[in-house]
Amino acid sequence: MKLTREEKIARLNKKAAPVNPDAKWMQIAKWNEEHADALDDYVIIALRISSTLKAKKMTQKELATQLGVTPQALTRIMKGRQNLTLNKVRQIEKILDISIMKIDKVEQSQVKVRTKVKPTKVNYNYSTQPFWEKDINISKFSGRKEKKESIENLSIAA
Amino acid sequence: MELESITEGILYAILWEGEMDNSLDQMGILYTDVEFLNQYFHENEEKLTYYKKPSYTPQDAVIRTQREAVALIQKLKDLASDSLEDGNSLDGLFKQLHTVEGYSHPRYHTDVKAKGRPYEAPWIRVYAVKCDDNLYVITGFGLKLVRNMRDDPELINQLRKLEKATQYLRSERMMST
Numbered sequence: 001m002k003l004t005r006e007e008k009i010a011r012l013n014k015k016a017a018p019v020n021p022d023a024k025w026m027q028i029a030k031w032n033e034e035h036a037d038a039l040d041d042y043v044i045i046a047l048r049i050s051s052t053l054k055a056k057k058m059t060q061k062e063l064a065t066q067l068g069v070t071p072q073a074l075t076r077i078m079k080g081r082q083n084l085t086l087n088k089v090r091q092i093e094k095i096l097d098i099s100i101m102k103i104d105k106v107e108q109s110q111v112k113v114r115t116k117v118k119p120t121k122v123n124y125n126y127s128t129q130p131f132w133e134k135d136i137n138i139s140k141f142s143g144r145k146e147k148k149e150s151i152e153n154l155s156i157a158a
Numbered sequence: 159m160e161l162e163s164i165t166e167g168i169l170y171a172i173l174w175e176g177e178m179d180n181s182l183d184q185m186g187i188l189y190t191d192v193e194f195l196n197q198y199f200h201e202n203e204e205k206l207t208y209y210k211k212p213s214y215t216p217q218d219a220v221i222r223t224q225r226e227a228v229a230l231i232q233k234l235k236d237l238a239s240d241s242l243e244d245g246n247s248l249d250g251l252f253k254q255l256h257t258v259e260g261y262s263h264p265r266y267h268t269d270v271k272a273k274g275r276p277y278e279a280p281w282i283r284v285y286a287v288k289c290d291d292n293l294y295v296i297t298g299f300g301l302k303l304v305r306n307m308r309d310d311p312e313l314i315n316q317l318r319k320l321e322k323a324t325q326y327l328r329s330e331r332m333m334s335t
Contacts, residue, residue, distance in 0.1 A: 001335045002334050003331060008289050009166075009167045011331055012170055012289070012295075015332070017163060019165065020163075023182075024183040024186060028187070029231045029232060029235040032232065040221070043221055047192060047217050047220060047221075050192075080191070081190075
């Protein structure tokens with residue numbers, strides 16, 4: 001028997017429960033969107049915790065207690081559905097004696113280099129006028145380059 | 159068997175007797191659940207040996223499945239929220255089941271061809287009956303790690319569900335006979 005598309009839809013709509021805007025799959029989709037940048041991290045963290053607990057023969061309940069979170073919160077972490085703070089990740093690392101958030105050697109060395117840079121002490125001579133209040137010899141500014149240099153000199157010497 | 163609207167006039171899902179959630183909700187819940195997937199792939203590690211290129215550890219399989227599920231759910235959400243004005247259609251998402259003997263039109267499975275597909279040949283399948291162009295009823299889901307659905311008891315069960323749903327939809331005159 002041949003039915004039109006409209007007839008089929010009418011029958012489906014009559015029989016089916018209406019659209020649920022809070023349907024579970026839709027909630028999951030929205031959560032995924034909100035945490036798109038971290039989803040892979042959550043999965044890897046959950047897998048890492050799971051394998052470590054197994055190796056250490058430690059229960060989730062014990063970990064939850066040491067972390068100071070409810071078993072439900074830890075379950076969400078294990079499911080990859082918990083927004084994790086860096087502090088919480090560090091806590092997990094400490095308790096399980098594992099490294100989750102690795103920084104590559106190159107990055108580490110960059111961090112060291114950055115921290116080696118000592119701030120330069122700048123002595124401002126407040127007894128002199130700031131450069132914008134100084135008497136400037138206008139005749140000196142014959143060109144763009146000179147003007148730029150002069151301003152630079154002023155800013156350094158000030 | 160009950161029907162639930164996902165997007166009226168376009169997509170519906172079956173809530174099977176004895177189950178808490180419809181097939182789409184179940185797929186979303188299970189295939190984004192790292193704990194479930196980890197347990198599943200450890201308990202069914204032999205299924206990963208069917209999938210030879212590349213070889214997967216259970217943990218790799220968890221990561222892949224979760225990524226696929228996220229992409230698939232996102233695609234369905236986009237289709238549900240965007241109107242079909244920009245050429246988006248479920249007909250581009252569901253592909254005809256053609257590899258199973260005796261099973262042809264109107265039984266379909268998802269094959270995420272659209273953007274966001276993270277893998278060349280996704281192994282997550284959402285099975286549906288096509289009632290008309292761009293009009294589908296989701297009947298179930300599964301992980302297709304074997305060449306033929308008949309090689310996996312879980313997928314054989316999905317074929318049964320497709321068959322049962324087709325009979326129901328025809329008897330209720332929701333699809334042509």
